[in-house]
Amino acid sequence: MNLVRFRPRSAATLLVASLVGVLAFAWPLFFRTAQEGASAIGHTTDAPWLFVLLLPLLVAVVLAELSESGIDAKVISLVGMLAAVGAALRALGPGTAGLEPGFFLLVLAGRAFGAGFGFVLGAVSLLGGALISGGVGPWMPFQMFACAWVGCLAGLLPRVGGRLELLLLAAYSLVSGVLYGVIMNLWFWPYATFGSDFSFVPGDSLAENLHRYFLFVVATSLGWDIPRGILSAVLVLVLGRPILNAFRRTARKAAFEAPVVFEQPGMVEEPAVVEEPGVVERGRTRG
Numbered sequence: 128m129n130l131v132r133f134r135p136r137s138a139a140t141l142l143v144a145s146l147v148g149v150l151a152f153a154w155p156l157f158f159r160t161a162q163e164g165a166s167a168i169g170h171t172t173d174a175p176w177l178f179v180l181l182l183p184l185l186v187a188v189v190l191a192e193l194s195e196s197g198i199d200a201k202v203i204s205l206v207g208m209l210a211a212v213g214a215a216l217r218a219l220g221p222g223t224a225g226l227e228p229g230f231f232l233l234v235l236a237g238r239a240f241g242a243g244f245g246f247v248l249g250a251v252s253l254l255g256g257a258l259i260s261g262g263v264g265p266w267m268p269f270q271m272f273a274c275a276w277v278g279c280l281a282g283l284l285p286r287v288g289g290r291l292e293l294l295l296l297a298a299y300s301l302v303s304g305v306l307y308g309v310i311m312n313l314w315f316w317p318y319a320t321f322g323s324d325f326s327f328v329p330g331d332s333l334a335e336n337l338h339r340y341f342l343f344v345v346a347t348s349l350g351w352d353i354p355r356g357i358l359s360a361v362l363v364l365v366l367g368r369p370i371l372n373a374f375r376r377t378a379r380k381a382a383f384e385a386p387v388v389f390e391q392p393g394m395v396e397e398p399a400v401v402e403e404p405g406v407v408e409r410g411r412t413r414g
Contacts, residue, residue, distance in 0.1 A: 217256030237281030245278025304356025
C-alpha cells in the first residue's frame with residue numbers, strides 16, 4: 128500500500144528535490160569553487176542554503192499530496208511516529224563503527240508504505256536523530272537527502288512475496304548501507320587533502336577524479352560502510368517479517384485509502400419497520 132503515491136504533483140516535487148540533492152553532492156566535480164580550507168570543508172556557503180531549500184521541498188511533497196487527496200492526518204501522524212522511532216534508533220547508534228540500526232526501519236517502512244512515504248520519512252527521521260544526538264552540522268542536509276533516497280528506493284523495489292521478499296530487502300539493505308557511505312563522502316572529499324593518489328584535483332578529468340575517489344573510499348570509509356550494510360541486512364532478516372506484517376495490518380486497520388464522507392443533517396434515513404403477524408405493538412396484537 129503506497130500511502131504517499133506518485134501522483135503527478137508529488138512525483139514532480141520528488142524529482143525536483145532529488146535533482147537538488149544530486150547537484151548538491153556532485154557540483155564540485157564539475158565546477159570550480161571559491162571556497163577554500165576550513166570554509167570549504169565546513170560548507171559555510173552552500174550548506175545553509177541547501178538546508179533552506181530541502182525543508183520547503185519536503186513540505187511541498189506533503190502539500191502536493193494533500194491537494195490530490197493522497198495524504199491525510201492519519202498518514203502524517205504515522206510519519207511522525209516512525210520518525211520518532213527512527214530518531215531514537217539513530218541516537219542509540221549514531222554511526223559508531225558504521226553501526227546505524229535505524230536504516231532497517233527506513234527500508235521496511237519504504238517497502239510497506241511506498242516510495243513517497245519512504246522519502247519523507249528518511250529526511251524527517253534523520254533530522255530528528257541529528258537533533259537528539261547533537262549531530263547537527265554542515266553534513267546534515269546531505270544526510271537527509273541520502274536517507275530520503277534510501278527510503279524512496281525501497282518503495283520502488285520489485286513486488287515479490289514470501290521469503291524472496293525478505294532476501295530482496297536484506298540485499299537492498301546491504302547495498303544501500305554501503306552506498307550511503309560512498310555518497311556521503313562527497314560532501315567533503317573535493318575540499319580536503321589526502322595525498323596525490325586520493326585527493327580531488329580541480330581541472331582534472333572526471334574519470335581520473337572518480338578513480339581517486341574510489342581509492343579513497345576503499346582505503347577509508349568501507350570499514351564503516353560494510354558494517355552498516357551488514358547490520359541492516361541482519362535486522363531485516365530477523366525482524367523484517369513481523370514488522371512488515373504490522374505495518375501492513377496498520378494500513379488496513381487505519382483504512383488510509385477509504386474516503387471520508389460526512390453525512391449532512393437531515394439526510395439520515397429512518398430504518399424501515401417491518402410488520403409481522405403476531406407482533407405486539409403498543410399493547411395491541413396484530414395478525
